[in-house]
Amino acid sequence: MRANRRDLLRGAVAAGALGAAWPLSVRLSPAQAHAAARELGATWDEPPFTLGVASGDPLPDGVSLWTRLAPQPLADSQPLPDTVEVEWVVATDPELSNRVASGTAPARAEFGHSVHVDVGGLEPGRRYFYRFAARGRSSRLGRTRTAPVGPLERVRFAAANCQAFHDGFYAAHRGIAAEDVDFVVHLGDYIYEHGQVGGEHVRDHEGPEAFTLTDYRRRHALYKGDPSLRAAHAAHPWFLTWDDHEVVNDYSGTEPSKPFRERRAAAYQAWFEHMPVRSANAQAPRVHQQRHWGDLLELTILDLRQYRSAQNLPNGTILGREQKDWLKQRVDAAPDSWHCWVNSIMLSQLAQPGGGYYFTDQWDGFLAERREVLTHVHDSGMPDLVVVTGDWHSAFVDDVRPDFDDPDSPVIGTEFTAHSVSSSAYDAEWNRTNGPVMGGANPHLKYFEGDRYGYDVHEVTPRRWSTHMRVVADRDDPRSPVSTLTTFHVDRGRPGSYEDPATIHSPAQYRRA
Secondary structure, X not given: OOOOHHHHHHHHHHOOOHHHHOXXXXXXXXXXXXHHHHHOOOOOOOOOOOOOEEEEEEEOOEEEEEEEOOOOOOOOOOOOOOEEEEEEEEEOOOOOOOEEEEEEEEXXXXXXXXXXXXXXOOOOOOEEEEEEEEOOEEOOOEEEEOOXXXXXXXXXXXXXXXXXXXXXXXXXXXXXXXXXXOEEEEOOOOOOOOOEEOOEEOOHHHOOOOOOHHHHHHHHHHHOOOHHHHHHHHHOEEEEOOOOOOOOOOOOOOOOOHHHHHHHHHHHHHHHHHOOOOOOOOOOOOOOEEEEEOOOEEEEEOOOOXXXXXXXXXXXXXXXXXXXXXXHHHXXXXXXXXXXXXXXXXXXXXXXXXXXXXXXXXXXXXXXXHHHHHHHHHHHOOOOEEEEEOOOOOEEEEEEOOOOOOOOOOOOEEEEEOOOOOOOOOOHHHHHHHHHHHHHHOOOEEEEEOOOOEEEEEEEOOOEEEEEEEEEOOOOOOOOOEEEEEEEEEEOOOOOOEEOHHHOOOOOOEEOO
């Protein structure tokens, strides 16, 4: 088996040879970058569709299709005309013989030769297949589905987050590609922008940190070089939000400086160019939205970066005024269904013993707004709230309360924070020591496990929500098997979760008795 990415990159740092090993180093030609990426396990589809295909934001009558022409995925620019016409087709069968929609779309250099096609006129709740063609070549086959309408007996979806390329292979995405799910939700940190490789901070002149549009494009192209990620995109439609590393660590959307605004605009455009999202303002996409999967599930996708203020301010905001007003209105108009908030950073309080919080970049840095929003949920009477969250690189299960400091505050929902796909968590000793400490300081915390990597599968029926924590055996093995670590349930009409008796003795660093 190929040596794992982390060891190869640590060895390069120690030998002073990172410039020759890291594919995004400014020292390398496109051919050298490609060779270095292959040493780290990257491969790409056949040109010009090297980055694969994807679908996203499924509606009852349509879906958004994506690809990007990149014959040389790690080059600063592509050997293509300014505009290339790309053909696309949608059919009900994988042979594409029963075609229901087709057309052409321009791939323009100003948007990285990316293609976004918002297909309409489809039937609800149906599986479809699609493919692109350009310059005499065809893309791989993609599979998608539209959202159903009306009563449903089940919806099943996967949630993934935090996939640092340099920290391991994407066996978790290989698992997601094989899952029987209706869609995938990505909770953010799709890429990492920073100058840390193989666990080591490296010098700026090695070129590892992203600042410009070209930098971010190359970063996305490298991440798409993991074949398991391309497989997961081709297998299912995705809903997406983002966190900080799509731009820069712990950033605030209201940072005023011109260099930051230019960097953020470049990062946002590169994100748009590489994601199956609907046509929009590429440098300021609207990420927050609400979608429905029949009458069973309401998805409220939040944007916790673009509009936030600095943290720890008396009147600070993580949502921004417009998004907060929109969220409250959605709560007031909530239908009789399960309500899922797609939330990139931990909503529940994580207090330290003796005062203070572990991280105030999450909702703990916006206490007044959190209390305001959750009190509004409680006062509205909206039941059956489940929050799915990423960012922590570890798994948590929390009761959600309007006021986490008040032990008599009612439970109004459950938050599931998922393991990361590959991004490094704290070490086993830290987890073993601090799991009980976090549990003791946070009476709403029911479960913590930080030694594993993977994703969650959420299975929802009219009577019960079940979250299966799926973990890989080894993130250094691109073909690592996947297993279920544990399962938690939430019963309809009864706020709060409980662990399945069949998995209650699985390994964890904390579970509330």
